[in-house]
Amino acid sequence: MPLIRDGIFVEDNFATIADGEPFPANGTIVSLARFHKDREALLARNAPVGVRLKSEESPEALGEDVHRLSVVVLEFPKFRDGRAFSWARILRTRLGFTGEIRAAGHFLYDQLAFMHRVGIDAFEVPENITLPEFHRALGEMTDVYQPSADRRKTIRQLRAGFETLPSLPSGERAG
Amino acid sequence: MYRYDEFDARFVTERVAQFRYQVERRLSGELTEDEFKPLRLMNGLYLQLHAYMLRIAVPYGTLSARQLRMLAHIARKYDKGYGHFTTRQNIQFNWPKLVDVPDILADLATVEMHALQTSGNCIRNVTADHFAGAAADEIEDPRPIAEIIRQWSSLHPEFSYLPRKFKIAVGGAAHDRAALKFHDVAVEIVKNEAGETGYRVYAGGGMGRTPYVAHVVGDFVATTDILAFLEAVMRVYNQSGRRDNMYKSRIKILVNALGPEEMRRRIEREFAEIRAGGTLEVPAEEIARITDYFAPPAFEALSDVSPEFEATREADVDFRAWSDVNLAAHRAPGYSIVTISLKPIGGVPGDASHEQLDALAELMDKFGIAEIRVSHEQNLVLPHVRKKDLSAIHARLAELGLATPNAGLVTDIIACPGLDYCDLANARAIPIAQRLSERFADLKRQRDIGELKIKISGCINACGHHHAGHIGILGVDKKGVEFYQLQLGGSGAEDASIGEILGPGFGEHEIVDAVERVVDVYLERREGSERFLDTVRRVGLEPFKERAYAAH
Numbered sequence: 001m002p003l004i005r006d007g008i009f010v011e012d013n014f015a016t017i018a019d020g021e022p023f024p025a026n027g028t029i030v031s032l033a034r035f036h037k038d039r040e041a042l043l044a045r046n047a048p049v050g051v052r053l054k055s056e057e058s059p060e061a062l063g064e065d066v067h068r069l070s071v072v073v074l075e076f077p078k079f080r081d082g083r084a085f086s087w088a089r090i091l092r093t094r095l096g097f098t099g100e101i102r103a104a105g106h107f108l109y110d111q112l113a114f115m116h117r118v119g120i121d122a123f124e125v126p127e128n129i130t131l132p133e134f135h136r137a138l139g140e141m142t143d144v145y146q147p148s149a150d151r152r153k154t155i156r157q158l159r160a161g162f163e164t165l166p167s168l169p170s171g172e173r174a175g
Numbered sequence: 176m177y178r179y180d181e182f183d184a185r186f187v188t189e190r191v192a193q194f195r196y197q198v199e200r201r202l203s204g205e206l207t208e209d210e211f212k213p214l215r216l217m218n219g220l221y222l223q224l225h226a227y228m229l230r231i232a233v234p235y236g237t238l239s240a241r242q243l244r245m246l247a248h249i250a251r252k253y254d255k256g257y258g259h260f261t262t263r264q265n266i267q268f269n270w271p272k273l274v275d276v277p278d279i280l281a282d283l284a285t286v287e288m289h290a291l292q293t294s295g296n297c298i299r300n301v302t303a304d305h306f307a308g309a310a311a312d313e314i315e316d317p318r319p320i321a322e323i324i325r326q327w328s329s330l331h332p333e334f335s336y337l338p339r340k341f342k343i344a345v346g347g348a349a350h351d352r353a354a355l356k357f358h359d360v361a362v363e364i365v366k367n368e369a370g371e372t373g374y375r376v377y378a379g380g381g382m383g384r385t386p387y388v389a390h391v392v393g394d395f396v397a398t399t400d401i402l403a404f405l406e407a408v409m410r411v412y413n414q415s416g417r418r419d420n421m422y423k424s425r426i427k428i429l430v431n432a433l434g435p436e437e438m439r440r441r442i443e444r445e446f447a448e449i450r451a452g453g454t455l456e457v458p459a460e461e462i463a464r465i466t467d468y469f470a471p472p473a474f475e476a477l478s479d480v481s482p483e484f485e486a487t488r489e490a491d492v493d494f495r496a497w498s499d500v501n502l503a504a505h506r507a508p509g510y511s512i513v514t515i516s517l518k519p520i521g522g523v524p525g526d527a528s529h530e531q532l533d534a535l536a537e538l539m540d541k542f543g544i545a546e547i548r549v550s551h552e553q554n555l556v557l558p559h560v561r562k563k564d565l566s567a568i569h570a571r572l573a574e575l576g577l578a579t580p581n582a583g584l585v586t587d588i589i590a591c592p593g594l595d596y597c598d599l600a601n602a603r604a605i606p607i608a609q610r611l612s613e614r615f616a617d618l619k620r621q622r623d624i625g626e627l628k629i630k631i632s633g634c635i636n637a638c639g640h641h642h643a644g645h646i647g648i649l650g651v652d653k654k655g656v657e658f659y660q661l662q663l664g665g666s667g668a669e670d671a672s673i674g675e676i677l678g679p680g681f682g683e684h685e686i687v688d689a690v691e692r693v694v695d696v697y698l699e700r701r702e703g704s705e706r707f708l709d710t711v712r713r714v715g716l717e718p719f720k721e722r723a724y725a726a727h
Contacts, residue, residue: 058414080213080296082336086413089333094448110197110214117332140193143182145326146402147454148333155182155326156461 001124004134005100014050014071023047029073032057035065043068052104055083059091066095074120076105085118092119092149112137119149176237176546177322177468179287186329187284190291194218195277202274217297217335219265219290220276223598229271229279230293235303235321235345236264236549236556240536243547245286247532253279258532260517260525262589262640263342264302264549265293269596291329296337298328298409302344304352305550308471309512309558311504315364315372317345317353319466320401323457324362327402334409338416338424341409342381354551354667356380356389357643359426360408367395374401378408378438379430382637386673387427390435392442398462400446403455407445411438472545472559477509481562487569494569496618497580502565511562515555515572516579516587520616521609524590525553534575542568551640552628553589554582585627585694586612589640593633593650594657600633602650602657607631610687615694624694627707630665643667645708646690647674659686661693663719664711677720692722 003012014027019034023042029050035042042049043065050071053059059072066072072091074084084103091097102122103115112123116138125134143155179187194214201211215221219230231246238246246266250258253275254268261267271279283289293300301321308316324343328334334341346353347364355361361377373395380389396404412426415433430438449455488495503512515535517525535555539547542564548556555577560568572578581587588611591597593604608631615621630644634651641647647662658680665674681689694707696719701710711719 079210080336081418082296082334082338083414083418085333085336086410089410093452108210108214110193111336114330114332114335140196141186141189141330143186144332145186145329146331155186158182159180160461 001104002127002129003102003122004125004131005102005122007131007135009131014048016050016052016073027070029071032061035062039065050100050102053084053087055081055087057087059087059095059097062095066091066097069097069099071100071102071122072097073102073104076103076107078105079107079111084120085114088115088118088120089149109133109137113140117144117148117150117152176239177234177318177465183287183326184284187287187289187291188281190218190289190330191277191280191284194280198273198277213295213336216295217292218276218280219293220273221294221598223269223596224594225596226270227273227276228267228269228596229276229290230261230265230267231283231288231290232293232300233264233266233288233549234325235301235307235318236305236551237307237318238547238549239286239545240539240547242286242288243532243536243539245282245288247529247536249279249282250529250532257526257528259523259592260527260549260553260555262551262553262591262638263293263300264305264551265300266549267592269592294340295335296339296341297335298331298337298341298343301325301328302342302353302358302551304346304348305548305556306352306503306512306558307347307548308469309505309510310348310350310352311506312350313348313506314366315347316466316469316471317347317362317364318469319462320362320364320374320398321345322465322468323402323462324405327405327455331409334413337409337413338418339421339426341412341426343405349669351667351669351671352550354640354643354671356671357382357386357640357667358389360405361389362401362405365395373397374404376404376408378442379427379435380671381425381427382640382642383425384422384635384637385425385428386637386642387431388671388673389427390430390438392430392435392439399457399459400450402457403449403452404442404446406449406455407442410445410449411441415441471507472543474507474510474559475561477507477561477563479508479562481509481565483563484565487566491566493573493578493580494566496622497569497578498565499622500580500584501578501582505559507559509562511560511565513557513560513565513568514550514582515557515577516581517554517577518581518587518612519576519579520586521613523605524588524608527555531575531577534571535577538568538571552587554587580618581621583626583628584621585615585624585629586621588612588629588631589644590631591633591639593631593639597633597638599636600650601635601652602633602659604631604633604639604648604650607648607650607659607683607686611690614687614691624698625706627694628667629690640667641665642673643671644674645706645711646693648686648690651680653680657683659683661686661689661723663693663716664708666708675716677716677723679724689723692725693719696722 048070052073376393377389632639662674
């Protein structure tokens with residue numbers, strides 16, 4: 001799968017491995033179960049670690065370890081399953097996670113803008129999506145009504161002529 | 176009423192362009208029907224039995240004359256000349272072509288309307304008391320907060336792919352006219368002991384195959400915190416609502432599986448954090464700014480007794496019959512709230528023709544009435560009418576076939592579109608409503624029966640609110656034959672209750688007789704000024720059951 005990160009196609013510098021497989025030399029992404037099982041070994045390695053969460057797995061299960069991860073992959077088993085929108089938001093706002101949040105699985109062009117808003121910054125996209133299309137998806141709506149992890153000014157703030165951002169949630173300050 | 180500013184206008188215009196692109200991709204085959212379905216639903220477009228159906232949002236049921244004219248235009252140009260008002264204060268058109276829908280939405284945008292989130296697994300169009308801003312028993316107009324919720328919920332990035340649909344209603348009066356306790360979430364405006372206004376928040380109400388009356392999950396949420404609180408409820412639901420079975424995926428199932436106490440605990444936890452973040456606070460100035468849009472018209476200083484009104488009542492028996500039941504108490508002296516019945520005897524509940532919609536717009540202009548409301552009971556409401564104008568207004572409504580004097584009576588029936596239109600239905604609902612209406616057409620008899628709310632659904636999804644009917648009728652399919660189950664004792668008002676099933680279903684040709692026998696039992700057994708509902712609650716189902724099945 002091609003990977004878009006921060007708005008451009010990039011090489012995926014992580015290998016996602018199955019639960020029984022040995023760790024590769026470089027960056028590795030494992031399941032939550034594997035992470036819990038081999039936590040010490042994984043974190044002791046001198047290589048970046050990522051965890052792939054199924055849609056029923058809350059990132060809160062990672063606890064403080066989340067700050068030692070380089071990437072959290074959120075799985076969309078089918079595009080109708082919208083739990084990962086909340087997981088991304090919780091990662092950014094509650095847990096103060098500043099690493100990569102990557103979407104994987106089945107999602108649609110029409111969901112990219114929402115995903116971006118809740119804090120997802122990397123996307124495993126289908127082969128046929130082009131960068132202009134990706135940016136078109138993100139730009140279809142100029143303004144937004146509600147605050148989210150992207151910290152865009154809301155329409156209410158624009159109306160009031162806000163120049164400064166409101167204070168951040170405590171989780172974000174901590175992170 | 177609310178007016179779009181440049182931001183709202185651009186938002187809706189861009190949403191139309193976005194949908195136009197989705198339709199293009201569907202027509203070119205780039206999107207499969209499976210992928211297109213949730214996208215079109217989030218813009219109110221269903222694929223029904225015979226054609227597409229477009230459901231247009233009427234936020235909190237308020238329309239201007241200009242908007243009414245646009246709906247008439249759409250009915251004429253893109254549909255078969257009529258529209259259907261729904262139990263969620265929306266309007267549906269049953270025959271649009273897919274290629275026309277982006278143009279319909281573009282037309283709507285010119286009058287500050289849209290079809291955003293009138294379907295799909297997202298936060299739906301927000302509904303409110305249809306007497307808002309006019310009712311004598313109101314604490315505060317619920318529409319400003321409904322508008323604030325509308326904006327917050329529009330294309331919410333986190334809550335557009337929920338386990339299931341999510342319906343929010345707002346009310347602010349002693350008498351609940353918005354069926355608050357049958358909503359996924361309801362916001363009730365209340366005052367505390369210090370006289371401050373706040374919100375009591377309910378969650379987990381609903382109808383469908385598993386009806387529940389909602390539980391209180393927030394006793395007194397501060398006005399500035401309402402969005403933070405709602406966001407907390409939504410986040411709990413989005414994380415934990417079931418996604419494995421669509422019949423168990425509404426928030427009512429979650430609330431009742433966890434128990435209201437655990438639900439409250441989870442909401443409180445999210446709420447505390449979101450509130451601390453501060454980004455969702457609704458400043459008092461913002462509430463005031465939105466409230467200004469809903470300022471009532473400058474009421475003239477009138478005596479509450481209008482000689483013109485009294486004289487017409489004396490002289491015109493039709494006017495007297497109509498004014499007895501279709502008027503409600505207004506907060507300003509000399510004014511009335513008018514219910515325009517969309518339930519002519521033998522007619523289709525909730526339907527209005529393009530001629531009627533245009534004529535109503537003209538009537539509004541003539542009498543300086545700025546807004547009209549859609550009620551969840553599928554009628555229209557003129558909220559601010561001078562009593563002295565009532566006789567002229569009644570005369571015009573009568574010419575238009577819109578002066579049926581039956582508001583709240585047995586022929587003021589709610590019915591879903593049923594098998595005549597709907598892909599989900601098991602049985603027809605409209606013809607049953609029509610035949611009941613004809614059976615009880617006699618006005619003397621209707622008035623003798625008094626308040627009696629019959630609600631008919633053509634399937635278990637309960638769009639016709641049968642669980643909340645004093646008499647509820649549910650259409651079911653038994654081996655290809657339509658049967659109708661009776662439920663008694665439901666209420667969608669402040670005394671909310673779920674009707675109890677009387678027994679086995681009745682055939683299509685028996686159901687009207689069965690209802691009539693049930694009504695007869697009431698007439699025999701009622702005491703004093705008891706309503707049908709009160710008698711059912713007092714005597715229980717048995718006497719009704721006995722009679723309903725006696726001739727079976």
